[in-house]
Amino acid sequence: MGFRSNSASFLLLVAPLLALTLHICVGKYPLTPTIIPTLFIEKLSGVSEHALEQLVFFIRLPRAVMAALFGATMGVTGATLQCILKTPCKPIHTRHILWCSCGCGSFTSFNLGVISTEVSAFAFALLAIFLTLTISRVRGSLSPVSIVLAGIIVSALFQGVLTLIQITAQPENVSAIVGWISGRLNAVSWNHVLLSMPLALVGILGVILLRWRVFMLSLGDEEAKALGMNVERERVVVTVLASLAVSSVVTAAGIIGWVCLIAPHLTRLMVGSDPKRLLPASLSLGATFLLVADALAKSIWSYEIPVEF
C-alpha cells in the first residue's frame, strides 16, 4: 500500500510536467525537449539569439499553460461536482457543467464590443449560477437532484440563446463562434492566460482545501447534517467556487467538455475514492490529459483539429 501510493503520487507529480514538455515540443515545427532549458536560460540572461524564442514563449507556452490550467480546472471541478451532486452518471453531469459554459458562450459571441468579453462572460456565468441555485430552491431544500435538474433547465435556456446568436450573427463572426464552441486553445495568448488564471486558481485551491467537506457532502445530506455541517451553505460555497473556476477558463478557451468527465473517472480508477487524494490527483490527471489530447490535436493532421473532437 505504502509503496503503491508513493509511486502513484510521484507519477501524478511527474506526468503533467512530461505532458507539458511534450505539448511544447510537438507541432508544425517540432522541437527537441533539450532546447527548452536553453531557451529559458537565454531568456533570463537577456541574450536572445534564438528565433525559436518567439515561437516558444508567445505561441507554444501560453497554449500549453492554458491547456494545463483548463485540464486541471475541469478535472478538479468535475470530481467535485460528481461528489457533491452524488451523480457518477455522466450525461446529467455534463449538462450540468455546460450550463456555465453556455452562459459564457452566449456572451462571448453576443458581446460586440460594448464591454470587455471577459467581464461580460463572467456576468453571464454568474447569472447562470444564480439562476440554477434559485430554481433548485423553488421546492424548498437544495438537494443534489434539484441542482442537477435546475442545471439542465438553465443549460437548455443558454443553449437556446447560443443557437439564436449563431443564427443572427454576421457571417464573418460565425466561424469564431463555432471555433469557440469546439474549444479554441489554438487562439490563446498570454492575455487570456493571465485573465483566467487568478480565478481558476482560487476556485481550484478553494475546492481542494475544502476536500474533506466535499467528501462529507458525498456521503449524503442527512449524514453530513448529523455531523454538524451546514449542508446547504457548504454546497453553495463549493458550487460557486467550482463554477467560478470553470467559467474563467471557459471564457478564455471555449467549451471542452469531456475532460471533466474522463479525468475524474480515470482518477477514481487510479487512486480509488480516497477523499484526501481524489481532488489533487484529478487536478494532475486533468492537466495531463488535456495536454496530451491537445498535443495530438495539433500534430496528427496538417490542419489543426479542434480539441473538443
Next chain:
Amino acid sequence: MIITVESLTFCYDSIPALRNISIEISGGELVTILGPNGSGKTTFLKCLCRLLKPKAGYICFDKQPIWRMKPKCFAQQVGYVPQIHSPSFPYRVIDVVASGRTPYLSALATPSKEDYEIAYQALEAVGCRELAERLYTQLSGGELRLVLIARALAQQPKILLLDEPTSHLDFKNKFMVMHTIKSLVKKGVSAVVSEHDPNVAVASSDKVILMKEGNVIAYGKPDEVVNEETMKILYDMHVEVISLTNPQLKFIAPKMLNIQ
C-alpha cells in the same frame, strides 16, 4: 446527560407522526423504543438529533434547548446512526469512520493522524478492525451497521441515537451490538435505540418506551412495562411472557396467529 422532551409534536405535511410527547430520559441509560412499523420511532429519533424540526414542544439536553446549540457543538455531543444508508462511492471503511471526526475539524482541515487513530479504536470497539481497508460499498448489511456505529463512536458523543441498529444483523450480532451499546452506556454515554424485537429490548435495556401511532403508551423498566397486555395493545397480537430463571430473563413468545 439528561434528555427532556416536552409536549413534542411533529407532522409530515398534515399527517401527525408524533403527538404531544413528554418524557425525561436520565443520563447513562440505555433506552429502547419499541413499536410497530410507522409508530413514529424514527421520527422521534430524528427530532432528537435535529434532523427534523418539531412543530411544537421542545427538547433539551441538560436543560439546554437543542435548537439553540451550535451545529458543530451539537454534533460533538450527539452521535446518530441512521436506519438506511446507501453508499454512493466506494470509499474505504476507515475514511467513512473518520468522517465521524468532522465536528472536531475546522472548515479547511482533513482528519489528522490522531483522528484516524480514534477512528481505528472505534472500529476496534465494535469488533471489526479488520474491515478498515475494505471498500464501504462491498460490505454486507450487518457489517455496514457496525461501521456506522463505529463512526458514531468516533464522534465521542455523550448521547448516542441509533435507529434500528440491529436490523440486518444475525442472531448473535443482534445481541452483540446491543451488548456493545450497553458497554458504552456503562462508560457514561446515554443511548436511545429504536428496536423491533421485544426480546432484544428486554434483554438489554434499562428503560423501554412503548410507542404507537405517535403516542407514548408506556415508559419504564422493561420488567414493569413489557407484559402481555401492553404487547397486545402495541402489536395487536397475543403473546406469552415466559420468565426464565437462569439467566433471569423474560422471553416474549408470540402465540401464533390462526393460520390454516
